[in-house]
Amino acid sequence: MARTGILSLGQSDPKGGSHTRTPLQRFQLPVKFKPIGLVPFFGFVGLFLVWPAISLFRLAIQPTKNSDISAMREAITGDYLDSFIYTIKLSLLTALLGVLLGSLLAASVLRIERPKWFRNFMTSFAGVAANLGGIPLAFAFIAALGTQGLITKMIDYFGVNLSDAGFRISNFAGITIVYLYFQIPLMFLIMVPAFNGLRASWSESAASLGAAPWQYWRYVGLPLLTPALLGGFLLLFSNAFSAYATAYALSSGGARLVPVQIRFFLQGNTITGKDNLGYALAAWMIIIMLITMTGYLFVRRRAEKWQQ
Amino acid sequence: MKFVGKIWPRLYIAIAIVFFAAPLLSMARFAFQRIPVISLGKDNLFKRWTIDGLLTTLRDPEFAHSLSVSLKVAFFTVLVLLFLMVPTTLWVHLSAPRWRGVVETVTILPYVVPPIALVVGVSGTYRSIAPWFLASNYSLVPFYAILAMPFTFRSLDVGIKALDLRTLVDAAKSLGASSGRVMWNVLLPNLRTSLINAAFLTITVVLGEFTIASLLLKRTLPMYMAQAQGSEPQGALGLGLLILVLTTILFTLVSIIRKKDSTNINAKNINSGMVP
Numbered sequence: 001m002a003r004t005g006i007l008s009l010g011q012s013d014p015k016g017g018s019h020t021r022t023p024l025q026r027f028q029l030p031v032k033f034k035p036i037g038l039v040p041f042f043g044f045v046g047l048f049l050v051w052p053a054i055s056l057f058r059l060a061i062q063p064t065k066n067s068d069i070s071a072m073r074e075a076i077t078g079d080y081l082d083s084f085i086y087t088i089k090l091s092l093l094t095a096l097l098g099v100l101l102g103s104l105l106a107a108s109v110l111r112i113e114r115p116k117w118f119r120n121f122m123t124s125f126a127g128v129a130a131n132l133g134g135i136p137l138a139f140a141f142i143a144a145l146g147t148q149g150l151i152t153k154m155i156d157y158f159g160v161n162l163s164d165a166g167f168r169i170s171n172f173a174g175i176t177i178v179y180l181y182f183q184i185p186l187m188f189l190i191m192v193p194a195f196n197g198l199r200a201s202w203s204e205s206a207a208s209l210g211a212a213p214w215q216y217w218r219y220v221g222l223p224l225l226t227p228a229l230l231g232g233f234l235l236l237f238s239n240a241f242s243a244y245a246t247a248y249a250l251s252s253g254g255a256r257l258v259p260v261q262i263r264f265f266l267q268g269n270t271i272t273g274k275d276n277l278g279y280a281l282a283a284w285m286i287i288i289m290l291i292t293m294t295g296y297l298f299v300r301r302r303a304e305k306w307q308q
Numbered sequence: 309m310k311f312v313g314k315i316w317p318r319l320y321i322a323i324a325i326v327f328f329a330a331p332l333l334s335m336a337r338f339a340f341q342r343i344p345v346i347s348l349g350k351d352n353l354f355k356r357w358t359i360d361g362l363l364t365t366l367r368d369p370e371f372a373h374s375l376s377v378s379l380k381v382a383f384f385t386v387l388v389l390l391f392l393m394v395p396t397t398l399w400v401h402l403s404a405p406r407w408r409g410v411v412e413t414v415t416i417l418p419y420v421v422p423p424i425a426l427v428v429g430v431s432g433t434y435r436s437i438a439p440w441f442l443a444s445n446y447s448l449v450p451f452y453a454i455l456a457m458p459f460t461f462r463s464l465d466v467g468i469k470a471l472d473l474r475t476l477v478d479a480a481k482s483l484g485a486s487s488g489r490v491m492w493n494v495l496l497p498n499l500r501t502s503l504i505n506a507a508f509l510t511i512t513v514v515l516g517e518f519t520i521a522s523l524l525l526k527r528t529l530p531m532y533m534a535q536a537q538g539s540e541p542q543g544a545l546g547l548g549l550l551i552l553v554l555t556t557i558l559f560t561l562v563s564i565i566r567k568k569d570s571t572n573i574n575a576k577n578i579n580s581g582m583v584p
Contacts, residue, residue, distance in 0.1 A: 034403050034404040034407075035404055035407055037395065037396070037399035037403060037404065038396060038399060038400070038404065038407060038411065040392060040395075040396070041392060041393075041396040041411065041414075042414070044392055044450070044453075045414055045417065045454070045457075047450075048430075048450040048451060048453075048454050049417060049418065049421060049426065049454050050417075051433060052421075052426060052429030052430045052432070052433050052434075053421050053425070053426070053429050055429060055432055055433045056425065056428060056429035056432055059432050101324075104320060105320070105321070105324050107317070108316070108317035108318075108320045108321050108324075109317075109321060111314070111317040112317060112318070112321070120563075123563075124556075124559060124560055124563055125328070125556075127559050127563075128552075128555055128556050128559050129328060131512060131513075131516075131555075132516075132552070132555075133516070134516050134517070134518045134530055135516075135518055135530045135533045135534050135537075135548060136335075136516075136533070136548035136549070136551055136552055137331075139335055139533075139537070139544065139545050139548045140331035140332055140334065140335040140548070141331050143331065143334040143335040143337070143338040143339075143545060144330055144331040144333075144334035144335070145331075148344070148345045148346070149334060149345065150330075150333075150334035150337055150338070150345060150348075151330055151334060152345075153345050153346075153348065180327075181327075181328070181331065184324070238419060241422070242419075242422030242423065242424070242425075244422070244423065244424045244518075244519045245518035245519055245522075245530070248518075248522075249518075249534060249537075259422065259424040259519075262424050262425075262428055263424070263523065266427075266428055266431060266523055267523075278428055279428060279429075279432060282424065282425035282428040282429065283425075285422055285424070285425050286420060286421055286422075286425050289419070289420045289421070289422060289425075290420050293416065293419055293420050297413070297416065
């Protein structure tokens with residue numbers, strides 16, 4: 001396995017050369033025993049993350065009752081496929097809007113130099129809002145935009161009835177708005193350091209070479225920000241895709257999102273004999289997240305390499 | 309051009325502030341004003357404000373119980389996480405630097421397995437072989453530790469990188485310190501910013517986590533709030549607001565501690581703990 005490969009690499013560790021060893025290091029473990037200190041860590045992750053995830057897949061490939069195809073296959077047909085498409089669409093839209101509006105917010109806030117506390121305040125608030133989610137967030141939006149919400153009432157005062165217009169806090173448009181509450185601040189937190197990484201001297205040199213502001217952004221700024229924008233997009237996508245509590249509380253468990261559907265199968269829904277479908281839906285979620293996070297790591301590695 | 313360049317950002321920020329403040333203000337009004345939104349008008353906007361709803365909820369024994377469950381779970385999660393991750397991260401930097409990439413990738417795995425998928429997998433495995441484990445409230449601890457692992461590793465990793473670890477350890481050992489003493493008197497004090505940062509973020513994660521708790525039917529604080537929404541909605545929303553305020557204070561404390569520790573040149577990078 002990969003483990004032995006890494007061990008054999010470890011033996012040619014240049015730092016382990018005898019002439020660089022201090023007297024203290026002589027008493028250290030030989031190189032091939034070095035990973036031994038990592039056993040508790042790998043054991044813990046194995047027991048509480050990897051093992052449940054693997055048995056999930058094992059259960060997911062078994063067929064459901066009265067069916068001869070595996071649950072994994074059944075989970076991407078009919079209504080289940082529709083909920084995947086619905087969830088992916090929602091995640092894509094909130095990620096796209098989050099990237100756009102969050103980057104704009106970061107750029108705008110960085111433009112404001114005074115008062116000095118303002119930037120810190122916005123960063124602190126973004127830290128809170130990006131991690132906000134679940135029950136309190138759903139409560140806040142029900143109080144604002146629910147059928148009896150304060151904002152709903154205010155908009156109604158101006159002659160627009162949200163309910164009549166087909167808007168519900170638990171439908172596609174509603175969940176999108178709620179998710180933006182944490183997506184925009186998350187993107188803001190990603191983009192502030194990225195914008196700060198653009199040195200003033202670069203735009204000055206571009207200007208002194210005769211570039212118009214749009215040319216600077218088109219040929220210098222944007223390419224430099226691409227990793228942050230792309231990485232941010234993938235992160236926001238996975239953030240929305242795996243969210244559960246907010247959607248659950250907004251819709252009282254009735255949303256068409258995949259995570260909410262999984263609950264339905266897990267809550268002892270043995271009458272239908274289709275509890276394997278819950279495992280299969282979760283397994284497909286992991287596959288989609290795996291693709292997204294691999295892309296994210298790839299982008300981040302590229303960005304780190306460039307920075308060095 | 310200058311004029312346009314100053315006006316648009318301000319306008320946009322103003323819109324953003326309205327978007328972020330409106331739900332919180334609506335929540336506050338609902339929680340603390342005893343007037344249905346239908347009959348709300350100019351003349352009664354400032355009438356019948358009360359914190360009775362919140363007080364009723366705070367006096368509810370069920371609330372006290374859920375709070376104590378959440379606090380205990382948070383405490384043990386922080387303990388387990390630090391006992392696991394501090395030695396692991398130190399070991400990676402001191403003895404097995406080639407494994408850093410592997411360990412870092414593994415700490416990102418919790419993002420690959422969303423909480424809802426994790427809890428489904430957990431009930432698929434542990435329910436049959438160790439039902440006593442899932443019956444306990446403390447069964448949440450290892451899974452919350454898994455959820456908090458990505459930013460904990462990052463926070464510790466950044467903190468350790470800012471130290472001259474090898475020199476510190478060799479200096480202490482050549483002065484005759486035992487391994488335990490090196491850890492307790494040299495390394496942990498130097499890493500306190502990272503440790504506090506990781507601990508506070510972990511506490512906020514544990515106090516807000518709903519997915520795993522709800523599917524394992526544990527009566528934690530968020531579970532209590534979700535249920536109280538039906539019976540005592542004003543109290544539930546007031547509680548949600550209170551938790552938000554406390555979370556904000558916790559975050560502000562973290563950033564103050566981070567700033568105070570100005571000797572740590574990389575301290576501001578720990579901020580990245582909030583973003584994977």
